[in-house]
Amino acid sequence: MLNDWKARLQDALGDLERERDELKVRMHLAKQEAKDELAELEAKLDELKFRAGAAGGEAKTALGDIGEAAGKLADEIKQGFDRVRKTL
Numbered sequence: 001m002l003n004d005w006k007a008r009l010q011d012a013l014g015d016l017e018r019e020r021d022e023l024k025v026r027m028h029l030a031k032q033e034a035k036d037e038l039a040e041l042e043a044k045l046d047e048l049k050f051r052a053g054a055a056g057g058e059a060k061t062a063l064g065d066i067g068e069a070a071g072k073l074a075d076e077i078k079q080g081f082d083r084v085r086k087t088l
Helices: 002-057 059-088
Strands: none
Touching: 002 059
């Protein structure tokens, strides 16, 4: 009876350790994925800054198009930041 209990406990401990190890691997991969996504978002943020600077020299008719595109890009960046935040 005691041996059965010890065996079940050892099995449970082994299962928990495997699950912990799997979670560590998944967390590491998620962290790398978040870093990669953040790098992409930084590039988009730089693009948005460039567009904002370029907007000063554009004709008024083009400003609406630039503003709309910049707004979409800003929304995309914000959503990306939210995704990264959720993975952390």
